[in-house]
Amino acid sequence: MKAVVLGSGGWGTALSQVLCDNGHETTLWSHDPAKAEQVAKTRENPLLKGVRLPDALRVTGDLACLAGADLVVCASPSFAVRETGRKMAPYLTERTVLVSVSKGIERDTNLRMSQVLTQATGGVCRVAALSGPSHAEEVGIRLPTGCVSACQDRETARFVQDAFMNDYFRIYTSDDIVGVELCGAMKNVVALSCGICDGLGFQDNTKALLMTRSMAELTALGEHLGGTRRTFGGLAGMGDLIVTCTSMHSRNRRAGILIGKGMTAREAMEEVGAVVEGYYAAESIHQLAEKEGVEMPICRCAYEVLYQGRDIRSVTPELMGRAKKDELLETTWL
Numbered sequence: 004m005k006a007v008v009l010g011s012g013g014w015g016t017a018l019s020q021v022l023c024d025n026g027h028e029t030t031l032w033s034h035d036p037a038k039a040e041q042v043a044k045t046r047e048n049p050l051l052k053g054v055r056l057p058d059a060l061r062v063t064g065d066l067a068c069l070a071g072a073d074l075v076v077c078a079s080p081s082f083a084v085r086e087t088g089r090k091m092a093p094y095l096t097e098r099t100v101l102v103s104v105s106k107g108i109e110r111d112t113n114l115r116m117s118q119v120l121t122q123a124t125g126g127v128c129r130v131a132a133l134s135g136p137s138h139a140e141e142v143g144i145r146l147p148t149g150c151v152s153a154c155q156d157r158e159t160a161r162f163v164q165d166a167f168m169n170d171y172f173r174i175y176t177s178d179d180i181v182g183v184e185l186c187g188a189m190k191n192v193v194a195l196s197c198g199i200c201d202g203l204g205f206q207d208n209t210k211a212l213l214m215t216r217s218m219a220e221l222t223a224l225g226e227h228l229g230g231t232r233r234t235f236g237g238l239a240g241m242g243d244l245i246v247t248c249t250s251m252h253s254r255n256r257r258a259g260i261l262i263g264k265g266m267t268a269r270e271a272m273e274e275v276g277a278v279v280e281g282y283y284a285a286e287s288i289h290q291l292a293e294k295e296g297v298e299m300p301i302c303r304c305a306y307e308v309l310y311q312g313r314d315i316r317s318v319t320p321e322l323m324g325r326a327k328k329d330e331l332l333e334t335t336w337l
Contacts, residue, residue, distance in 0.1 A: 202263015
């Protein structure tokens, strides 16, 4: 099978290696021709240090590599997905399967990434999402990892499962693409918030509280939009939330730590030196919750801190002082 991965960040690079390991004819595309040339020459991506790329992997900056591809993986940052979709559209056909591995909600439109790709490419081909607890750094060194291939069309979900699954990369299928993509977007906001907790000096109890109550918010929004409750307790939901909120591999958590220690959001992102998806998702998720009338106090507070300059030390008293609730009767996901 001919496969192309669009986006030469750490995750796109790791996935291109998986596809190569599975014997597919694989090309990794970078929007920067100079970077493509460097990676092709050195066989290493600076964003995935220490991982030697397979000799069989082709690296290019030429979109013509898409011609005749059976599988196309979009690994662009969420803010660039629409533009990438438009660029790839002329090369896609009815038989192409397009897989979104970008995690976010588009600003202003409130669309999930698979919806953005469908719109940007004119709906010419089937679109699936691949998500789960999967640091590129660990996939790159072939540590056991599990993800979910989601598409309303089960046949397409299984096609993606077959393309990626091997002895270190286990793939499950799901027809709940709504829930899977919402989990992938919101967990970055929570990870950034957990990092802020770390930066403020809070410890394990606080993070456990924040993660659990954030999952309640996510489930409320997800079910409202048509997601399935079980998704939020699975790999794409709780699994991805755990790994992103607790690991220093997480750019979102690292940026949050810096914000908690006093940096502005922009300063923190510059220090991290790579895309911090939680920053962009905080605005998009807040917009979506407001539009749908779903109460999400943790996400609202994250938005106010990141975009409105709210003092982070004023957030804890507000959240801890909210009206009393019964966990079993008033929490959607339990």
